[in-house]
Amino acid sequence: xxxxxxxxxxxxxxxxxxxxxxxxxxxxxxxxxxxxxxxxxxxxxxxxxxxxxxxxxxxxxxxxxxxxxxxxxxxxxxxxxxxxxxxxxxxxxxxxxxxxxxxxxxxxxxxxxxxxxxxxxxxxxxxxxxxxxxxxxxx
Ligand code: UDP
Ligand code: MG
Numbered sequence: 473x474x475x476x477x478x479x480x481x482x483x484x485x486x487x488x489x490x491x492x493x494x495x496x497x498x499x500x501x502x503x504x505x506x507x508x509x510x511x512x513x514x515x516x517x518x519x520x521x522x523x524x525x526x527x528x529x530x531x532x533x534x535x536x537x538x539x540x541x542x543x544x545x546x547x548x549x550x551x552x553x554x555x556x557x558x559x560x561x562x563x564x565x566x567x568x569x570x571x572x573x574x575x576x577x578x579x580x581x582x583x584x585x586x587x588x589x590x591x592x593x594x595x596x597x598x599x600x601x602x603x604x605x606x607x608x609x610x611x
Contacts, residue, residue, distance in 0.1 A: 477507065478554040479600040480562075481589040482545035484538060487511075491579050492545055495588065498575060499549065502561050508548035508601070508610040514540050522603060534584060546604040555597055558590045 482495055500506070514522065519536040526532050551557055563574025567586055570577040580586040591597035601610065 475594040476552055476554050477548055477550050477601065478558045478597045479589075479591045479604070480547050480549055480558065482547075483585070483587055483589060484540075484542040484544060485581060485585040486579055486587040487543050487545065489579075491587065495575055495579060496545075498578075499558075499561070502551075502557075504549040504551045504554070504558065506547055507550045508605045509545065510547075510604075510609070511543050511545055512604070513543045516540055518603075522600070531584065538584060548601045548605060548610055555591055555594055559592065562588050562590045 480499070482492055486492065486495060496506075516536060519539045520527065523532070523535055523539070526535060529535075549558060561575060563570030563576040565576075565586060566583040567576040567580035568583075570580070575588050576586050579588070591600050
């Protein structure tokens with residue numbers, strides 16, 4: 473995958489609250505092009521695999537329960553410097569620390585339920601995109 477791509481999920485809290493449209497509008501207005509997208513729901517095994525890097529952390533069980541409790545929107549986004557620029561757009565993991573105007577500042581309730589995922593490296597963007605999408609689903 474080209475390094476100008478990143479992977480995102482609009483997490484179950486954002487979908488439950490009806491924020492899909494507002495968040496996508498902000499992503500598109502910030503210059504990202506959607507090259508793959510779907511509404512889907514992760515199984516427990518999916519979430520345990522997706523977040524395997526955190527499996528020793530105390531919040532792992534809660535994270536898996538949260539991420540599997542309802543549908544998510546998974547998407548692959550394209551833009552120059554996509555990974556870093558998208559992390560800037562979403563803001564800090566804890567919305568209390570997130571900058572004004574960021575997606576987490578606007579839409580996240582707490583550190584656990586923080587509305588949106590963004591890949592942290594080009595390598596993980598490719599792994600996470602391939603976890604959710606086949607080559608035929610990425611444009
Ligand atoms: N998380 C949590 N408690 C913490 C840290 C993280 O519940 O103390 C959750 C939160 O949903 C976060 C996800 O685990 O988005 C992954 O954590 P990471 O440190 O990778 O944060 P991110 O990359 O999403 O900002
Ligand atoms: Mg992370």
